[in-house]
Amino acid sequence: MDKIDKLREIWSKIPKAVSEQIDLSQKELINQYMDVFHFGEYFYVIFNTGTAEMEYVSPTIEHVLGYKPEDFYLQVVIDNIYPDDLPYYYHYEQSAVRFFSSLNEDLFFKYKFAYDYRLKTKNGSYKRVQQQIVPIYYFPEGGVRTLGIFTDLTHLNITGIPKLSFIGMQGAPSYYNVHQKDEFFQATHIFSKKEQEVLALMVEGLTSEAIAQKLIRSIHTIRNHRKNILTKSNCENLQELLVRAVREGWV
Numbered sequence: 001m002d003k004i005d006k007l008r009e010i011w012s013k014i015p016k017a018v019s020e021q022i023d024l025s026q027k028e029l030i031n032q033y034m035d036v037f038h039f040g041e042y043f044y045v046i047f048n049t050g051t052a053e054m055e056y057v058s059p060t061i062e063h064v065l066g067y068k069p070e071d072f073y074l075q076v077v078i079d080n081i082y083p084d085d086l087p088y089y090y091h092y093e094q095s096a097v098r099f100f101s102s103l104n105e106d107l108f109f110k111y112k113f114a115y116d117y118r119l120k121t122k123n124g125s126y127k128r129v130q131q132q133i134v135p136i137y138y139f140p141e142g143g144v145r146t147l148g149i150f151t152d153l154t155h156l157n158i159t160g161i162p163k164l165s166f167i168g169m170q171g172a173p174s175y176y177n178v179h180q181k182d183e184f185f186q187a188t189h190i191f192s193k194k195e196q197e198v199l200a201l202m203v204e205g206l207t208s209e210a211i212a213q214k215l216i217r218s219i220h221t222i223r224n225h226r227k228n229i230l231t232k233s234n235c236e237n238l239q240e241l242l243v244r245a246v247r248e249g250w251v
Contacts, residue, residue, distance in 0.1 A: 003078045004052055010094045011049040015101050015108070016142050040204075042151040045072075046136075050143030064129075064152050066122030082118035082126055088162040089117055099166055099175075100135070108135060110172040114249060115164040116153055127154045130246065134169075156243050167249035176248040190232045191250065198225040200251040203242055 043061035045054045057069035067076070081089055092115045100108065112134040118126045130151045137145040166175040191199060201211045212222045233250075235241040245251050 004074060006090060007074070007078075007093060008052060010090070010097055011052075011143060013097050013101065014049060014138070014142060014144050015103075016138065016140065040151045040153065040155070042149055044150070045148045047074075047146050047148055048143065049146070050139055050141070055145070061150075064150065065119070065127065077119070080120035082120070085117040085162055088115070088164075092162070092164045095164060096133070096166075107172060108138065110170050111166055111168055113164065113166045114247075115162050116158065116247060117162045127152055128156075128158050129153060153246060156246065157239070158243050158247070163247045165247065165249040174249055176250075191229060195225055195229050195232075196251065198222060199229050199241075199245055202226070202229075202238075203245050203251050 041060075041064050043058045043064050045058070046056040047054050052074050054073050057072050059069055061067055061069055061072055065072070078086075078089075092113075096113045099113065100111070103111070112132055114130055114132040116128055116130040119129050120126055130153050132149045132151070133146050135144045136147050139145070168174045197215065198211055201214065206214065208219055208222045208226060211217075212219045215222070230238070230241055233241050233244060235244060
């Protein structure tokens with residue numbers, strides 16, 4: 001069984017029955033979801049698991065990975081994942097199918113899942129990217145069309161094994177940092193809405209002064225939020241906080 005056939009076998013178990021579809025144009029989809037995903041340099045793709053083809057690749061891929069859109073397809077992804085990360089890639093795709101198969105139909109479009117791995121660029125170097133995926137259409141005959149966002153995490157200096165999270169949207173609960181487990185455990189919300197807002201701006205690289213100006217709050221208030229966020233997260237420093245915020249879907 002080759003690498004693509006292994007994925008086809010995994011995707012063949014994607015649930016087929018749905019009560020509704022997301023009926024939006026590509027532009028409307030991107031506008032609807034981009035705020036959810038945007039915290040660094042990224043490109044996005046529209047992918048069809050039924051045909052195993054990327055139906056669209058945004059031009060920004062050339063800036064992130066060096067590939068032209070027409071030269072980026074599934075086989076390129078599989079062949080250029082860092083060898084040690086490839087088993088996790090397969091496992092997390094399998095976990096995602098299992099997770100969505102366990103959901104009630106009314107929740108199918110209220111989740112994205114995200115995992116990170118190292119991917120070789122056109123010039124031969126590796127970047128760590130986070131792949132975030134949200135289903136946008138389930139085909140009656142099986143398979144799904146997805147919106148996938150690839151974000152460059154290299155600047156965060158993330159080490160260790162790839163991590164998988166299922167992020168609830170529209171009020172759905174989240175499941176963070178899933179790894180090689182037989183069960184999915186619901187995560188608790190550790191930050192207030194205002195703290196999450198501040199944290200998201202911290203991930204974007206804004207200083208306390210810039211955050212205070214953007215949110216129209218005093219610098220003292222923002223510094224208190226940052227202190228509380230670090231305490232609640234049980235992180236030892238800012239770098240660890242930013243890494244966990246991205247990998248575990250806190251923002």
